[in-house]
Amino acid sequence: MIGCGIVVVTGVIAIGLYIALARAPLGRVYARRLGSPLLALGAPVLGVGVIWLMTAALSGDIISTSDVGPHDITFGLFGSVLGTMFTGLLIILLFVAAALVCAAVLVAAVLFTLAALVVGLNSTFRTGDVHELLPALLSPLLVWSLFGFQLFDGPDVAAPPEVLYTFMLGGPLSITVLSLWELRQLRTRYSITLGSLLGR
Structure with missing residues (x-):
C-alpha cells in the first residue's frame, strides 16, 4: 500500500511537471494521454x-x-x-x-x-502511455523511497547489519541499473531523451 501511495503521488507530481514544463503542443498531447493511467489508478479504488x-x-x-x-x-x-x-x-x-x-x-x-x-x-500505473520515459524515471524513485521507509521501519528479521543492508540495497540498486539501461536503450535505439520529452 505504501508503494502504491508513493507511485500515485510521485506519478501525479511528475506527470504534472512534465505537462507544465513541456512546450506548447506536447503538454496538450500528454494531457490527452492521461486516460490509461487514470484507469489503472481507478481500478484498485473500484476494487x-x-x-x-x-x-x-x-x-x-x-x-x-x-x-x-x-x-x-x-x-x-x-x-x-x-x-x-x-x-x-x-x-x-x-x-x-x-x-x-x-x-x-x-x-x-x-x-x-x-x-x-x-x-x-x-x-507504474501505465505512465508509459503518457511518455515512454516516465516508467524508467519513476521506478528508481519508487524503490529508493521504499528503501527509505524500510530504514526507518526497522528490520523484519534479525540479521547482522551487513547482511540486512546488502539485501535491502539489492532491489533499489538493480531497479536503478535497469532504469538507466532502459533510458540508454530509448536514447540509442529510438532517440528518446529527456529533451524530447519536454520538446526541447
Whole structure:
C-alpha cells in the first residue's frame, strides 16, 4: 500500500511537471494521454469499494433479516399460518442466495484488486502511455523511497547489519541499473531523451 501511495503521488507530481514544463503542443498531447493511467489508478479504488460494499452486505450492515419483517408476500393465497411459513422460508432462501452472490463477488473483487495493484506497480500505473520515459524515471524513485521507509521501519528479521543492508540495497540498486539501461536503450535505439520529452 505504501508503494502504491508513493507511485500515485510521485506519478501525479511528475506527470504534472512534465505537462507544465513541456512546450506548447506536447503538454496538450500528454494531457490527452492521461486516460490509461487514470484507469489503472481507478481500478484498485473500484476494487476496494466493491470489497467494502460486499463486506458490509455480508455482515448485515446494509440489510438483514430483521429489516424485512414478517410480511406476507404470498398475497394471502395460502392460509395465514402457511403464508407466514412460506414467506419466512422464501426470505431465508433469498438471503442465502444473496449471501452466496456477495461472497462470490467479494472473492472476485479481492483477486481483481490484488491483480490491479500488482499490474499497476509493475507498469507504474501505465505512465508509459503518457511518455515512454516516465516508467524508467519513476521506478528508481519508487524503490529508493521504499528503501527509505524500510530504514526507518526497522528490520523484519534479525540479521547482522551487513547482511540486512546488502539485501535491502539489492532491489533499489538493480531497479536503478535497469532504469538507466532502459533510458540508454530509448536514447540509442529510438532517440528518446529527456529533451524530447519536454520538446526541447
